[in-house]
Amino acid sequence: MQEISSAIQLIPLExxxxxxxxxxxxxxxxxxxxxxxxxxxxCLELMFNxxxxxxxxxxxxxxxxxxxxxxxxxxxxxxxEVAVGLSxxxxxxxxxxxxDINLLNRLKW
Amino acid sequence: MxxxxxxxxxxxxxxxxxxxxxxxxxxxxxxxxxNQAGIIASAMVSISFLISVFVFFALRASGQELVTVTLxxxxxxxxxxxxxxxxxxxxxVTMMLIVTGVGAxxxxxxxxxxxxxxxxxxxxAQMNLFTFSMLLLVMGANYLILFIGxxxxxxxxxxLIGFWFKNPVFNYAARKxxxxxxxxxxxxxxxxxLLFFTFKSVSFTEVFSQAVSLHSGAxxxxxxxxxxxxxxxxxxxxxxxxxWLPDAMAGPTPVSALIHAATMVTAGIYMIARSGILYNLAxxxxxxxxxxxxxxxxxxxxxxxxxxxIKKVLAYSTVSQLGYMFLALGLGAYSTAVFHLTTHxxxxxxxxxxxxxxxxxxxxxxDIRKMGGLRKxxxxxxxxxxxxxxxxxxxxxxxxxxxxxxxxxxAFENNPLLFILAxxxxxxxCFYMFRLLYLVFFGSQRLSTAxxxxxxxxxxxxxxxLSILSVFGGFLNIPSLFGGKxxxxxxxxxxxxxxxxxxxxxxxxxxxITGSLILLIVVxxxxxxxxxKKAAVPVADGVPTSFLSKTITNKFYIDEFYHAVIExxxxxxxxFFFNKVENKILDPIVDEVGILTSKLGNLARKLQQGNMSxxxxxxxxxxxLFIIFILIV
Numbered sequence: 056m057q058e059i060s061s062a063i064q065l066i067p068l069e070x071x072x073x074x075x076x077x078x079x080x081x082x083x084x085x086x087x088x089x090x091x092x093x094x095x096x097x098c099l100e101l102m103f104n105x106x107x108x109x110x111x112x113x114x115x116x117x118x119x120x121x122x123x124x125x126x127x128x129x130x131x132x133x134x135x136e137v138a139v140g141l142s143x144x145x146x147x148x149x150x151x152x153x154x155d156i157n158l159l160n161r162l163k164w
Numbered sequence: 165m166x167x168x169x170x171x172x173x174x175x176x177x178x179x180x181x182x183x184x185x186x187x188x189x190x191x192x193x194x195x196x197x198x199n200q201a202g203i204i205a206s207a208m209v210s211i212s213f214l215i216s217v218f219v220f221f222a223l224r225a226s227g228q229e230l231v232t233v234t235l236x237x238x239x240x241x242x243x244x245x246x247x248x249x250x251x252x253x254x255x256x257v258t259m260m261l262i263v264t265g266v267g268a269x270x271x272x273x274x275x276x277x278x279x280x281x282x283x284x285x286x287x288x289a290q291m292n293l294f295t296f297s298m299l300l301l302v303m304g305a306n307y308l309i310l311f312i313g314x315x316x317x318x319x320x321x322x323x324l325i326g327f328w329f330k331n332p333v334f335n336y337a338a339r340k341x342x343x344x345x346x347x348x349x350x351x352x353x354x355x356x357x358l359l360f361f362t363f364k365s366v367s368f369t370e371v372f373s374q375a376v377s378l379h380s381g382a383x384x385x386x387x388x389x390x391x392x393x394x395x396x397x398x399x400x401x402x403x404x405x406x407x408w409l410p411d412a413m414a415g416p417t418p419v420s421a422l423i424h425a426a427t428m429v430t431a432g433i434y435m436i437a438r439s440g441i442l443y444n445l446a447x448x449x450x451x452x453x454x455x456x457x458x459x460x461x462x463x464x465x466x467x468x469x470x471x472x473x474i475k476k477v478l479a480y481s482t483v484s485q486l487g488y489m490f491l492a493l494g495l496g497a498y499s500t501a502v503f504h505l506t507t508h509x510x511x512x513x514x515x516x517x518x519x520x521x522x523x524x525x526x527x528x529x530x531d532i533r534k535m536g537g538l539r540k541x542x543x544x545x546x547x548x549x550x551x552x553x554x555x556x557x558x559x560x561x562x563x564x565x566x567x568x569x570x571x572x573x574x575a576f577e578n579n580p581l582l583f584i585l586a587x588x589x590x591x592x593x594c595f596y597m598f599r600l601l602y603l604v605f606f607g608s609q610r611l612s613t614a615x616x617x618x619x620x621x622x623x624x625x626x627x628x629x630l631s632i633l634s635v636f637g638g639f640l641n642i643p644s645l646f647g648g649k650x651x652x653x654x655x656x657x658x659x660x661x662x663x664x665x666x667x668x669x670x671x672x673x674x675x676x677i678t679g680s681l682i683l684l685i686v687v688x689x690x691x692x693x694x695x696x697k698k699a700a701v702p703v704a705d706g707v708p709t710s711f712l713s714k715t716i717t718n719k720f721y722i723d724e725f726y727h728a729v730i731e732x733x734x735x736x737x738x739x740f741f742f743n744k745v746e747n748k749i750l751d752p753i754v755d756e757v758g759i760l761t762s763k764l765g766n767l768a769r770k771l772q773q774g775n776m777s778x779x780x781x782x783x784x785x786x787x788x789l790f791i792i793f794i795l796i797v
Binding site for chain 2: 083086087088090156157159160161
């Protein structure tokens, strides 16, 4: 544990922040502009993981394990979300033979 | 003797039984057959009466002046603490006995009278609720509980007067009674609020113990008593709020008996007698009461002279007798007023039930011009009605003589003029009552289609019991002139603080009695000569008569006057507010608010297209804007 922490600390904190901002922005852009539902789900995962990376980095720099505990929580939530999300995609494929997100606007009231 | 005193707390059962009866007959009104509801209701009130008798003896045995039975804490807010409590003292026990006793007889009578009516079960439920409300009224230990009962009897009277609600005239009468009572109730509740404001309590005992320290004629106390008087005037049908009572006979006859004799109209008298300590401090209010009472007594008696509906005559005689009670109250003779209330409850219940028996026999006919010769056909009704007539006219030794004579002598003690006016009213009473008696029972039958017959026993037995009470009820309070001890007044004296006046000397008193007796007999003979010897029958409607008699027949046009001066302008104002203000101004404004909202909603609806990407975009844009906002500020 101690070695991992010190390994993380070899790279300056700013670099982690820049990387995760970049990942987060890529993810967000993907969510906003892609139409393929699977791609959107993947972008969502990307956003999750950018946040995880940031949490881990800060946790290591502050020697506070709480941040890493959060990461585990987020992973569990993400896993559940993927399970639900992918099953929605499967149902979409079966019903309308497409995974285009814009087809979902038919669900409105 | 067994110590009865600890058991006095069961007095809460007295109002509980009629309430139970109301719930049972009211909830099961679709299941009860034939006379079941009537029997249940009568049994409940009779049980209440037996408990009242027990409470009476328990109170005597206890040797205490008053017992407070607290059921639970009702209102507790800051300095305002009002327990739900009953006050048992000589006055409330007297009233309990009258209400349950006379009430029970009327209930039993109703079994016969209401037999076959399609809504008979509702009728008995409402009668029981009426009795319950009245018991709450007379037993409450503070003004607020009294007020619950006060409103309760007002509401029940509305239901019962309009019992045959399919007739719009009856419905109108019910509404009239309700609205007129409401005017009085407004004054009454204002009086209670002022009482609380002044004494920081509405409990009888606390208010009265504090009031003793006030000086006579204090403006606050005058205002309070005047406001309470407004309530009593409404409920006890005095000028100017008396017109509802004669119309109240629209209800079934037993209801009239209950309203006029045992409950409702006696509420005002009871309330003032109860608040006697306050009234003693307000000479102005007392004088107003004397004037109101006397004016009502005479006006109503004069109107009664020309009425041809048997129940209307009796209704006006009630108004007139209530006027006498107010006169007695105004003179500070509270126990006398309560005594007259008691005897009046006996003979007026008897008169109304007798009238019911006659109407029943005549097949619903109420016009005395069409009756006549019923003496042979209905001997029991005749004899009991005769007893009641003698009692109300004040012929010794019937009960009315003792109570009315006491009021007259109190009037004489204060002012001989009052005595003369009151005696005049009594003579008129005597005349119209004998006019009624002669027209109904003597002469020949004038309506050939009717086949009068004596009423069933369930109706005649209450009549007989009431006639015994009417005949002997006066012996409760034999004045010292006849060697009695004024037992009733003594009994009440611990509770009701009557004003002490100089007693008349025996010679004056016996002179007054002899004088008034001679006049009464002259009046009876006059009535006999007119309606039996000459067999005169009052003229039919529509026949032109002199201006004076026309005015009296039309009740001095008081109803028309109220209609023109109050009802019409009020209706006009309501129309104006409805058609102009409500429909033209308020409604459009309210509508406009609704239309605006739905227009905005239409606008916002455009955002909800169901386009997922747009939602994401809006969310991200919002978050970004938020971050920028935080960074800048």
